[in-house]
Amino acid sequence: MTAISREEVAHLARLSRLAVTEQELDMFAGQLDVILQSIARIGEVAAADIPPTSHSVPLVNVLREDVPAPCLPREKALAGAPDVAEERFRVPRILDEE
């Protein structure tokens, strides 16, 4: 049984801003299906007394004190930007105009 449809892959690709071709839609749907089915098998084994795991280490309240630490120099902060203007990250227009 297919757990994930081509449409769902297309939807996820759009949300992730990935340009996916028609052929890739089929390929990824198949691959994601295998992954989801593997995960589903774990669900079969897990009994009601086993809570879902979101964190692999049994830690809580890992907190830091409210003490300032050094920041990056601005040149370094902006070094990875695709483009820079007025000491800011320059990005293409955000809204698609209708």
Add this chain to the structure above:
Amino acid sequence: MTTVAPPAYDDVTEEFEPVIGLETHVELGTRTKMFCGCPTEFGGEPNTHVCPVCLGLPGSLPVANKAAIEATIRIGLALNCSIASWCRFARKNYFYPDMPKNYQISQYDEPLCSDGWLDIEVDGEIVRIGIERVHLEEDTGKTLHIGGATGRIHGASESLVDYNRAGIPLVEIVTKPVPGTGARAPQIARAYVTELRDVIRSLGVSDVRMEQGSLRCDVNTSLNRPGDDWGTRTETKNVNSLRSVERAVRSEMIRQAGVLRSGGRIIQETRHFHEDTGETTSGRSKEEATDYRYFPEPDLAPLAPDAAWVAELKAALPELPRVHRQRLQTAWGLSDLDMQSVVNAGAVELIETTIAEGASPEAARKWWLGELSRKANETGVELAAIGASPRQVAELQKLVDGGKLTDKLARQVLEGVVAGEGDPAAVMQARGIEVVSDSGALAAAVDEAIAANPEIAEKIRGGNQGAAGVLIGAVMKATKGQADAKTVRELVLSKLS
């Protein structure tokens, strides 16, 4: 666009029942950001308060700020919420350049605080507003839109982003839907945000300044006909002052009623409030339904505030504004009605501070509710932003008490203070305002007035004290209104007795 005139507000509330809800964001006043040690100071040079964590660089790991967690728990406790004994952060996934990561760290189905309430006072009546949740998230960066009209995102060709604000701890406080407020919905919305602001300020966890964006409010509004299910709601953003909260609810109620009456349907959407017109317009339409694909944040360990920690924070809560106000009311000897007008004017703290600066309760109240409230109403600004400080008002009163100013002159001085001309003493000097207390100069002015009006003087000598007004007027004119009228009267009468 509809060409039908919008319905009158009274007709709207006659025909429809509103349900309101408020989402408030509060930037915490911690020294550092939520998940890294970058400073939170306002107004730094662009992209100077950033590091690998708040820029979302690969390999960086967030660690939660203990002070922010405690501040949020304290807000939750002050709002009578239950504090989760275990909860997680969640990733809210979306692509938008105001977040350097492709997600915002927030909380989803496990908020730190939930299910509380806040009592507010409206027209002497207590209204209980249910609190759905209080959760913690990180603020976004600031975008500058280039190429569009007046910095708006529509029509922009590109955007410039400053991430100094990205990662500052942000507390979101969401009310339960509030039905049954009828025509008072706008007033209640405003009273709620006001009270919430005061509560948070009393906790000392944020400066809660709407004009600087450290307190931001989204207003949900829907209308239904009596007996019907609740209507479709809209979410109004860009509501940047207490006054705007009230106006936004009101104008959205009127707009929705107009649509519903003409047989239209309300679309669930984001709308923007415009300060200048007092109306809302449709916001950007989302390309598709929101799909944030929340999942537990794997990089942050769950929070598990134990009972002892929460009890300790609860024990250290300060006196909350409502209790504080009751104490002040007794101390100032005010009736419920008088206290309510102080609260409505937003003057509680201002009067309190003015008294602490040395003024009497009566004098402090007189200035803030009288002259200054009137000015605030005229200019449409909050009383606290009028331009006169409690210290200046106390100084002004000291000058009156010391006989350096009459009430009338003090009002002129206050006008100068409000106009930004400096402290009362400086305004007096710059404008040359002073009571003529030099008895020699005053006596000379009286003598002159008598000499210039012999018939009037004769009348007064004959026992007609009512005629003294003419001479007093002449003296006041000669001293440019800077003499104390009572003193002048006494002088005139004594000279002509």
